[in-house]
Amino acid sequence: MTTTRIEKDCLGEMEIPNDQYYGIQTHRMVKVSGAAGVPVIAYPEMHRALFHIKKCCALANADIGALEPEVAQAIAKAADLALQGRFDDQFPLDMWQGGGYTCVNMNVNEVLGNAANEILTGHKGQDRVHPNTHVNKAQSTNDTIPSATHLAMAPGIDKIIDGLDKLQASFAKKAEEFKDVVKVGRTCWQDALPLTLGQEFSGYASLMGRLAAKLRAARPGCFELVMGGSAVGTGLGADPGYMEALYRHLSEEYGETVRPMDNLFDGFQNSDFVVTVSGLVKEVAASLSKICKDLRLMSSGPRSGFMEIGLPALSPGSSIMPGKINPTVPEMVIQIAHQVIGNDVAITVAYDEGELDLNVWDSTFYKCIMENLRLVGEELVILRRDCVDGITANRARCQQEADRSVALSTVVAATFGYPEGVRVAHYCEQHNGTVKQAVVDMGLMTKEEAGRMIDPMLMTEPAQMARAIAQFKASKKA
Template sequence: MANADIGALDANVAQAVAQAADRALEGAFDTEFPLDIWQGGGYTILNMNVNEVLGNAANEILTGRKGQERVHPNTHVNMGQSTNDTIPSATHLAIAPELDRIVDGLDALAAVFAAKAEEFKNIVKVGRTCWQDALPLTLGQEFSGYAALMRRLAGKCRALRPGCFELVMGGSAVGTGLGTSPGYMDAFYRHISEMLGEDVRPAENLFDGFQNADFLVSVSGVVREIATSLSKVAKDLRLMSSGPRSGFMEIQLPACAPGSSIMPGKINPTVPEMVVQIAHQVVGNDVAVTLAYEEGELDLNVWDATFYKCLFENLGLVAEELVIFRRDCAEGITANRGRCAHEIETSIALSTVVAATFGYPAGVEVAHYAEEHGVTVKEAVHALGLMTPEEAEHMIDPALMTNPARMAEAIRAFRNAR
């Protein structure tokens, strides 16, 4: 279309090539692309496969038969283009809808986690650091962190999206544009912007665009970050749902299978474990993408196959897992209120209030007493004469401890009263 606009290509030939391309997009020639994804030469083989299919189809439109009488794959279809600008440009454009899928998945998962944060806002539980009991927090506060993480990751994807529409088309083989006709670039970017409804533009420096595939590394890095973040959250859910009798069992995950192969009632956390496995694959692919960028030489990075195989596999994996993680796991999470309440009421970590009120040594004494005598912190502060039962009931309150401003005011009032 661009070459026809500037008078470099016969209008009838241009129309036939465009019609052939539309048929290709509809899947009419899917069986005509037999090449393996792994191939050298900067994907010239793939580019020429496309040129030859479109050329034969266009020639058939004009003459009634396949061949090269009216349309030649190089002279007419590849006109003004090179594999070296076409393939990287196509790659950039193909990333955009994949990022959009991931953003949609992150937004949807963030909404589910935010809803769970509201649902669980009054459920106080033991915090855990280093796999040890820590200060109390609410289950809702934990889930609000997951929601914030998903929103932040979606923002990083959105920030990358404009780079998908910075292309090297018009640079031809090495960025000089040799082989294009006057006006080609302007016509190309006008047409493709209109067709896609996006602001498609040439890279600021075409030579940089040919030499360096760092944008693909940036995309791969964010996709890796999403996959590993999902894995971290999945492992949290796996731990919090461990049990049902001898684990944490603070939450329950939806059952995707009735049990194990031998143990009835053993409901495995299959979706979180799938998410962890995907992270393993994504991290491995990201390493390959990084190496492919680093291996680029001089005026073109020819390790395209690694980018396309590994990067697009990662994009697809993450987009799909977001749907499954949300639909088959996050949406069905329920809280075990009784278990959470029992754990926090008996937690030695509540002695932190004593340390904040009377000093650290007093907190240590209370913690040791509670542990040695098998009593709660509330019972220990009374036994040691630090607080009356009424004072202990008010001050050693896990819910109060989840609100630092209210806790600080309670400690100040207690000290003043003494």
């Protein structure tokens, strides 16, 4: 039979099962929790950050003589156990909560407090370590939760940067592999000047590098916190020396330079860094989605579409049509972009809804940004591993379409003038022929000249094309 203990708060007292590390305040909120059916710890990064914060706060308070060393060490040990996942089942609160996640902060305070009390006395309770007096000393939910959110974003950002770096390398490898595969370019879904498949993929590689650079530039903001500001930024409740000791311990704990924001009142009022990160993650998701739409088009067919590339066949694509294969990974990436963009809108609205001295919409910020970080971090791995690395080129099809493109008449316009280029284009349409054949039929070039000048691959190298046109014009004048 489970024994119980009595815990008290400002609303009264409650009998708590003794096998639970969380206490009275968590029990009160669990009763009105559960709208999403998803606990906050489903994205555990905030709890991990709070464990680090509570540990460093306890050690900092001990350093300045504001907390008994024995109590501080017990809290630090409890936090280390929590970081190992020891108490993960003790955080039952649902993702959506009011009160600026006060209940989440107190859930952590209660678990660490009872664990620390157990370390010192052999039993749970508040007789030696109190969740508010000791674990939450010199803190407020208003500085711990925003700070924990900042810290919680760093691992997700790091994963996305790593994924972008690796995807950039994969696209660059394909750019080299496809450098001699000439194809028709397309603008507004119409035939345009030729380029190589390698040149297209080099653009994708360049984009991945640029996105990674933007995230690297934003990353230091994860380690700019409002800890020490207490409830509204004034720092009331902290003893002298606390801030310096706290940030020293946080920097040691993370192996990063962790520092307070330049203006804590700004930090309390404005959650713009979450909006910044969300915007960058959305940019990554939208960029991947755009590329995947390109891949769907280029691989369409396989006999009645563009048919320029082949994607890895991962599963049957129809329950009724034998042999049909769908671009499942690109379609997954596109759908993830839908969700990420929606979450970014929610984050933007939550930022806009902040009032006066604190933005309390932490549930919206945390749920949406952590879902986006996870989705984009994972899709980068899947897209590279299960799609991009296995892409093949349909060289014959690409060459055929490039040779037949009426856009090759641009060479005629550059050589003989735009009206003559239009005349050649019309001739091609009327006779369903190629530009190469048209210039011969119309007496503009010899067959040998047409073979040399109306070359799609030559047109992918502007400098070489310009020299060829200059030489042709000179020969004609001579």
